[in-house]
Amino acid sequence: MKKIALVAHDRKKDELVDFVKEHREFFSKHSLVSTGTTGGRIIQATDLEVMRFQSGPIGGDQQVGALIATDEIEAIFFFRDPLTSQPHEPDVQALIRLCDVHKIPVATNTATANLLIKGMKK
Numbered sequence: 537m538k539k540i541a542l543v544a545h546d547r548k549k550d551e552l553v554d555f556v557k558e559h560r561e562f563f564s565k566h567s568l569v570s571t572g573t574t575g576g577r578i579i580q581a582t583d584l585e586v587m588r589f590q591s592g593p594i595g596g597d598q599q600v601g602a603l604i605a606t607d608e609i610e611a612i613f614f615f616r617d618p619l620t621s622q623p624h625e626p627d628v629q630a631l632i633r634l635c636d637v638h639k640i641p642v643a644t645n646t647a648t649a650n651l652l653i654k655g656m657k658k
């Protein structure tokens with residue numbers, strides 16, 4: 537089974553946690569991976585099983601990217617903070633770029649995330 541990746545910048549973590557809680561049943565049927573801090577928050581809030589990588593700024597985004605490159609990711613929910621500059625912005629861009637290279641659906645906000653879940657349920 538391919539994996540779903542869950543990633544959120546600090547000011548978007550509450551939104552992603554709420555989103556995962558709202559769609560707990562859907563996410564419970566998938567294999568989940570996450571960057572370090574985001575994954576910790578989701579585990580704490582939901583009891584879902586999540587494989588955690590390093591925190592984003594120290595390589596976690598690149599670890600998710602590596603799974604895209606090896607065709608192990610089905611979709612990414614990456615709630616980005618568009619109003620705060622990130623020290624690892626090149627890693628963020630690289631992750632989004634790899635989604636486009638490999639045609640992996642990536643939802644960067646709740647509106648798209650809801651549509652993506654609808655599409656994946658079919």
Ligand SMILES: O=C(CO)COP(=O)(O)O
Binds near residue numbers: 544573592597
């Ligand atoms: O920085 C991130 C995505 O770019 C997320 O990393 P954390 O989940 O470790 O905060």
